[in-house]
Amino acid sequence: MKVFVVGNIAMDQTLAVDRMPLEGESIFGSKISNDLGGKGTNQAIVLGRCGIPTILIAAIGTDAQSQQMRERLAREPVVDRLVERQDIPGDTTIVLKDTDGGNVNITTVDCARSLRIADVTPLISDAEAGDLLVLQGNLSMAATSDIIRAARKKGMRVALNPSPLSPDIAQLLPGLDILFLNEHEAEQITGAQKQAAVQYLLDLDIDIVVLTLGASGALLGQQDGIVEVPAQRIDVADSTGAGDTFQSVAIGSALRRGEWIDRQSLSIAAMAAAITVSRFGTTAAFPTQAELDALLEQRNN
Known part of the structure; x- marks a missing residue:
């Protein structure tokens, strides 16, 4: 079975601040990392590190930053099928991280939203029934809808994480196989x-709804009921990418x-997410293949 992640690829620039700025305010910060990111790429990398055959489909520019993203992605156990855009620079995410480990993200989507069903x-x-x-929410609504329709025709299962959230996303939810959201x-x-x-x-x-509740854990909803799953207690260094780790x-x-x-x-996902939040950066903070193998084998036996 293969997993096709259709989403975005971006370069994450993480800045540490004492607190989040107020409107119109200028504050000081320090640069922590410059790392490969983008929700689609994050999810594909963690799936690949879990040993799952994973294909990433995303639009990317031809600028120097995009070349850097290609080089970093090539180190990961992911098959990349990147759609090159000559006239659009690669996407960027600015992450502001406060002293409590919380963060806010600003992501450009010019490349991501250029992706079309064609x-x-x-x-x-090469997708097969059951793949x-x-x-995620980075593509245009039209593209997301068209891609879901194409996947259904092939008998694929569909998982959606609606972040970043669009008001129109509700129309695409009925009949999904999996929905992850906060x-x-x-x-x-x-x-x-x-x-x-x-409910x-x-x-x-x-079919399956996973509602993440931060430090309070998560709720797993299925047609036969809803159960609570506790989070792992840990000191948070940087929460960037924790949700993507958890999902994948x-x-x-x-x-x-x-x-x-x-x-x-x-x-198991909560344990992996705890590893991510204990480290700085995006891709650099994800559990390694060895860490995930140990965690998955220990818990799966």
Whole structure:
């Protein structure tokens, strides 16, 4: 089974600040890292490090930064199928990290939103029924809808993480196989919180809903009920990429066991996310292949 991640690729520049600035305010900061990122790329890299055959499809520029991204991606256990844009610079994410480990992100999507179904169709020609398509919120709504439709025609399963959230995303949710989202996104989509939000989403005929609750853990919703999964307690250095680690390890754990996402998958994912938040950077903070192998083998036996 293969996983096709269709999303974005960006260079993450992380700046440390004492606190988040107020409107119109100038504050001091220090540069922590310049690292490969983008939600789609993050999720593909962690899936690849889990030992899952993973293909990343994303649009990329031809500028010096894009070349640097290509070189860094080439070191990862991911098959890249990048769509080159001659007239658009590569995307960038600015991450502001405060002293509590929290962060806010500003991401450009000029490259990401140039991706169209005509670009993607030939790049998923080898997808088979039962393969998994993973999407996020960085593409245009039209492209996301078209890609989901194309995947369905092939009998693929579809997982969506709606971040960054678009108000129109709700129309694409009914019938999804997997939905990963956080508290803020769930409340914006459903008008409800926690278990009520999960039930609302399950009623849209979504097979599995995973609602992350930060330090409070996560909720796993399936048609037969909703269960709580605790988080791992750890001092947070930098929370960048924690959600992407959590999602991809949850999927990777399930696939390695030949199962679908369950409570065990999320427990393992919480351990992996704890590793990520204990380190600075994006790709550099993700658990290594060796760390994930040890974690997945220990927990999967």
